[in-house]
Amino acid sequence: MRGALAATVVAMAVSLVPAPVxxxxxxxxxxxxxxxLEELDHEAVLLTEEWHRANDDLAAREAELEEATAAxxxxxxxxxxxxxxxxxxxxxxxxxxxASYQGARFNKLSALLVAEDPQAFLDQLSALDVLAAGxxxxxxxxxxxxxxxxxxxxxxxxxxxxxxxxxxxxxxxxAEIDERRTEMDEQIAKVQAHIDDLTAEEQAEYDQGSGGGAxxxxxxxxxxxxxxxxxxxxxxxxxxxxxVYGATGPGTFDCSGLMQWAYNQVGVSLPRNSAAQASTGTAxxxxxxxxxxxxxxxxxxxxxxxxxxxxxxxxxxxxxxQNVKVVPIDRGSNSPIVAMRRVA
Numbered sequence: 001m002r003g004a005l006a007a008t009v010v011a012m013a014v015s016l017v018p019a020p021v022x023x024x025x026x027x028x029x030x031x032x033x034x035x036x037l038e039e040l041d042h043e044a045v046l047l048t049e050e051w052h053r054a055n056d057d058l059a060a061r062e063a064e065l066e067e068a069t070a071a072x073x074x075x076x077x078x079x080x081x082x083x084x085x086x087x088x089x090x091x092x093x094x095x096x097x098x099a100s101y102q103g104a105r106f107n108k109l110s111a112l113l114v115a116e117d118p119q120a121f122l123d124q125l126s127a128l129d130v131l132a133a134g135x136x137x138x139x140x141x142x143x144x145x146x147x148x149x150x151x152x153x154x155x156x157x158x159x160x161x162x163x164x165x166x167x168x169x170x171x172x173x174x175a176e177i178d179e180r181r182t183e184m185d186e187q188i189a190k191v192q193a194h195i196d197d198l199t200a201e202e203q204a205e206y207d208q209g210s211g212g213g214a215x216x217x218x219x220x221x222x223x224x225x226x227x228x229x230x231x232x233x234x235x236x237x238x239x240x241x242x243x244v245y246g247a248t249g250p251g252t253f254d255c256s257g258l259m260q261w262a263y264n265q266v267g268v269s270l271p272r273n274s275a276a277q278a279s280t281g282t283a284x285x286x287x288x289x290x291x292x293x294x295x296x297x298x299x300x301x302x303x304x305x306x307x308x309x310x311x312x313x314x315x316x317x318x319x320x321x322q323n324v325k326v327v328p329i330d331r332g333s334n335s336p337i338v339a340m341r342r343v344a
Contacts (some may be wrong), residue, residue, distance in 0.1 A: 034205055037192065038334075041319050044184045045303050048245045048254060051177040052273035058170035065163035072156035079149040185245065188320060227266050227344035228292020235262035235307050235315045238324045243317045248272075253317040253324060255305050259294060262307065268344050274305040281343035294341045297333035304333040308340075 235258060241251055248257035256274040263270050270277050278296035289295075289308050297304040306316030306329075314332045317324045329337070 037188070040184070040188050042303070044181070044188055044245060045255075045319070047177065047181055047184055049256075049273050049275060049303055051174070051181055051246060052256065053275070054170060054174040054177050056272055056276065058167065058174060061163060061166040061170045065160070065167055068156060068159035068163045072153070072160050075149065075152040075156040079153055081149070181245070192321060226292070227268060228290055228342070230266040230292075231262045231268070231344070232291045232307060232309050232315070234265040235259075235324075236309070236326070238262070238317075239315065239326065241317075241324050243319055243322050243324070245320065255317045258315075258317045258324060259305055259307060263343065266344070270343065275302040277305055277343075278302045278339040278341060281341045284340050284342050286340065288342075289340060290342070292342070292344060294339075294343060295329060295332060295337055296339035296341070297335045298338040299335040300338065302338060304335065306332045 238249065238253060238258060238261070241253060243254060244252035245254055246257070247253050249261035253261065256270075256272060256277055259274075259277055260270045260272060270280060274296060277294055278298075280294070284290075284293055291308060291310045293308040295306045295308055295314050296302045297306075304316070306314040308329065309315050309326060312329050313326050314329045315324065315326045316332050318327075
């Protein structure tokens with residue numbers, strides 16, 4: 001069942017990966033080039049998120065494999081112990097049988113025939129009951145131990161096989177996503193090269209459309225204590241550093257990579273992809289926002305995430321061609337806010 005489930009999850013992930021945009025004739029009009037770059041960048045972000053999910057899935061599958069292997073080894077030890085117990089219990093049963101009456105089958109009829117008097121007969125019946133009970137108990141223990149070992153070994157073997165298959169599937173998925181991401185990066189590089197000579201006005205149009213803008217580079221977080229405020233302080237030390245797909249720092253970041261890095265600095269572990277981060281911790285309302293809360297954007301699925309720093313602002317790694325910056329919370333993306341989470 002695990003293998004089937006893992007295969008279903010992987011198949012779903014593959015179906016969610018957008019098809020790569022192939023090289024095409026670039027528009028001469030700069031505004032059209034900006035629009036094309038935004039479209040390509042959005043698809044690249046979605047692709048990168050799927051890549052992160054594949055890595056997370058692979059890590060989970062490898063953990064399952066390690067656990068299954070340990071369980072399998074334990075079951076083998078249990079089976080060996082059961083075989084030893086089997087020999088022991090069989091010996092006990094044989095001793096009980098031999099003790100019944102000089103190695104011969106001894107029952108209530110033979111007890112009556114050999115009894116010297118009624119009391120001797122009753123004593124022999126009592127002894128037979130004890131022998132029968134001991135025999136049955138030994139056999140029951142033997143049967144239970146062997147059955148338990150067989151079930152454990154079969155279960156562990158099944159789990160090991162399922163985990164190994166899932167690990168292979170996840171690895172294949174990651175390879176496929178890496179290939180698609182390479183194609184996407186090549187296309188984005190071509191578009192980026194085409195718009196390198198954008199005017200300041202056109203560059204501003206791209207920045208605003210992609211949830212960027214000038215932003216603040218010297219933002220000071222409001223006074224506060226606690227893990228959230230400490231994570232904000234860490235994130236703000238990365239302001240001005242460039243966005244790179246799949247990067248987790250310390251000098252380059254994508255959106256979820258910045259969140260993960262900042263919280264790692266204060267001893268809090270976050271998932272790698274933005275969708276998983278948007279499900280971490282507890283939900284808060286906009287009125288309850290405090291420094292360190294995560295702000296997730298999407299339409300409808302999560303594809304971008306930032307960190308609330310206070311005073312209606314968010315620090316985030318916007319997109320390709322831009323740097324980590326602080327912007328108003330509603331300008332963290334060109335998509336709406338879909339989740340606000342407190343993780344510490």
